[in-house]
Amino acid sequence: EEEEEDEEGEEEGVRITPQLVAATTGRLSLDTVLLLRLRGRGIAHLGCLSRCLNLEWLDLSGNAISGLGPLGALRSLAVLNLAQNRVTRLEPLGTCHNLQVLNLAGNRLRSLRSLRSLRGLRRLESLRLRDPSAGIANPLCAAPDYRDAVADMFPGLKAIDGERLAGHGTEFYRLCRDLDSSLDDAQEAPAAPTAPAAQPWVREGFWEARPPRRSSIMEEALRQFGEALRECRELGRRADDTIAQAQRALGTRHDPSAF
Numbered sequence: 001e002e003e004e005e006d007e008e009g010e011e012e013g014v015r016i017t018p019q020l021v022a023a024t025t026g027r028l029s030l031d032t033v034l035l036l037r038l039r040g041r042g043i044a045h046l047g048c049l050s051r052c053l054n055l056e057w058l059d060l061s062g063n064a065i066s067g068l069g070p071l072g073a074l075r076s077l078a079v080l081n082l083a084q085n086r087v088t089r090l091e092p093l094g095t096c097h098n099l100q101v102l103n104l105a106g107n108r109l110r111s112l113r114s115l116r117s118l119r120g121l122r123r124l125e126s127l128r129l130r131d132p133s134a135g136i137a138n139p140l141c142a143a144p145d146y147r148d149a150v151a152d153m154f155p156g157l158k159a160i161d162g163e164r165l166a167g168h169g170t171e172f173y174r175l176c177r178d179l180d181s182s183l184d185d186a187q188e189a190p191a192a193p194t195a196p197a198a199q200p201w202v203r204e205g206f207w208e209a210r211p212p213r214r215s216s217i218m219e220e221a222l223r224q225f226g227e228a229l230r231e232c233r234e235l236g237r238r239a240d241d242t243i244a245q246a247q248r249a250l251g252t253r254h255d256p257s258a259f
Helices: 002-010 018-025 047-051 069-073 091-095 112-118 146-153 168-188 216-252
Strands: 035-037 043-045 057-059 079-081 101-103 126-128
Touching (some): 018 035, 069 091
Parallel strands (some): 057 079, 079 101, 101 126
8 A cells, every 4th residue: 555655656647635635526525525526536546535524426537546545534435436547466455344335447467366356345236347338447447257257256136247147227228229139220221111101091171270150049139139229329318319408408597696
């Protein structure tokens, strides 16, 4: 471990500091940090990371990390992403007993012997050493049947390189893979004969709006309403005439108080 720290000290690169952690998480106290994402920051030194004792989720992918010494103190760590770094040795991770998901794709692990220090991680369920979608792997992945060897070394694993080893997940993965293959074959197959044009199943004009039909009762009601309205108008006209005549008669009457 001291040799790793000496090698770290000779490398150039960013060091993880309390200030960097605070700027990333907004937390000033390192032991309150539960999740930390420092992807692609040019980090070469893990620095104060050993003081984040309650850290559970850590993403350090896409950096220049080779020494993992400070990670040995993170006993609560459950998810660790170290993809695309310069890792060659994994001994410090042997004390991360809560680790469940570990991504090591795109590092410099040359043989299966470098994985022996992880055997004590009884809760480890997912181990990624290769990521075909990103085109990254470790040198050990070139060995024939390396996945079978990894499965034998870690019998508790449920997934290697993102592919489940047992259970319904495997069947689902194969089903999706077969479906993708079928779709690819369908795209390459000659076009099927054109189906005949669809024929309407109702006569033409069936869906066109039609004028509403009035019932005889409604027509009679409208007729009576019209007559009543005309009578009201006639009564109103007669009332206006009567009022006008009364006003004229009152206007011509002699006023006894006038001199």
